[in-house]
Amino acid sequence: MNVPHERVRAQIEVILQSWGMAPDLLATTVEAMVETDLLGVDSHGISMLMTYEKRWHEGTLKLQVHPRIEKQTACTALVDGGAGLGHPVSAFGMNLAVDMAKAAGVGIVGVRNSHHFGAAGVYARIAARRGAIGMVTSATRGVTMVPTRGAAPVLGTNPLAFAAPAKRHPPFVLDMATTTTAAGKVKVYDLNNRQLPSGWVLDAKGQPVTDPKQGFDIVFNQPEGGLSPLGGSPEMASAKGYGLAMMVHILGGTLVGSSFSPIRNRTQKPGDPDDIGHFFMAIDPAAFRAPGEFENDLDDVIDVMHATPAADPSKPVLVAGDPEEAERQRRLRDGIPIPASLDTLIRGICERSGAAYLLS
Template structure:
């Protein structure tokens, strides 16, 4: 079924309220999750409530602790997420990075003691909307990526997002996992009962998994096998994807003092928080160029790309961010798709939490 964004927003808010989340923290989380669904990133929006409920029930997530700055210089800061959901601290951190960039040219903010933050591109877009270049990386809880020549997963999907402001065109926004696909996309295929594209999920012997339920077992139960690195095959392509995932973890995990999942999982008790880390950087183009020059030049670059002759005239050349913005407009008009299986999950969460069911 298709559900208008206001209803999705109200449903998420009602559930977070019943879980006891502070109103200001919940408001930021609701907006981030709804925006994610509007952009078509179905793996990281309202469907994440299934995972968040489990974390709340386990006592891993604190829902009333606001972000707190631990260390700060003129252009850097370290922020403690208070073991809460990652959306409030991530919006706080990116806005802080932009504030510093507007003052001194660049702002870099690390976050630790956080949890899953949804789609990285949501926070990169904050910087672009405020006229800054933004970059976001994050460590992840799950162990899903099989390294080059490996037979079992070691790293997570470790996302990377980058956004830059244009003037006439849509902002450039790249939002990607460092695996061939994000783990949450496997969940979306399972909810829609669709076969997985070959090469996304691999058994320990390298056999592609196409059954979505088996894919869920391999990826989310951390069985042998997992997600292929970005680039898949040949070996050097996947090795670069694996290296990119390591780079992202170094920034979003090691630099900020966050946990590394394979090490944490050896000693973590059921109630221990995930202690994830995130990394946010903002650059003010005015530190390098006269006001407006950067945006004008970026517009020229985007114009050239859009004007490139297409191999299929019915499918024009796209620039990163175009598909998501086009999907956002469609979903604002027609609604956000909620598969029947997801709807059943949301109804069940409402029953368990005592929240009203608001999607229909």
């Protein structure tokens, strides 16, 4: 069924309220989760509530603690996420980075002691809306990526997002996993019982898996097999994707002092937080160009890309951010699709938490 975004917003809100989340943290989280679903990133919006419920019941997720700046210079800051959901501290971190960029030309904020933050592109868009270039990376909790020549996963789907403001066009927004696909997309294919594209998930022998339930089990439950690195094959392309994932973890994990999942999974005690790290960078174009020149030039670049002759005239050339913006307009008009299997899971959360069920 397609559900109006206002109803999805209300459903997420009453569930988080039932868990006792602080009102200001709740508002930021709901906004980020609904925006994620509107953009068509179904793996990281309302469908994440089951995971958040599990972390909350385990005691690893704190819903009352606010982000705290641990150290700060003119253009850098390190923020403690307080073991809370990653959405509030990520919005805080990116806005802080933009504030510093407006004053010093560039701002860089590292976050430690956080949890899952949804879609990286949501936070990169914050910078673009405020007239800055934004870049976001993050470590992950899950260990799902099989390295080049490997048979067992080591890294997560470490995301990378980049956004740049234009004037006539929507911002350029690249939002990607460093695996061939995000782990959450495998979950979405399982929820919808859709066959997986070959090459997304590999078994313990490195062979592609297309059955959605088998793929889900490999990615989320089994110690061998997993997601292929960005580039899949041949080996050199796969190695570059694996190297990109390492780069993202270095910025979003090692630099800020957060955990590396394979090590944490061996040492984590019951009740320990996930300690996920994030990285936010903002650049003020006015530090390099006269006001408006950067945005005008980016508009011209996007115009050239859109004017490129299409191999298929029915499928015009797109730039990063176009598909998500088009999907956002569709979903604002027609609603957010909720598969029956996901609806059943949300009903279960409502029953367990005492929150009202509001999706239909």
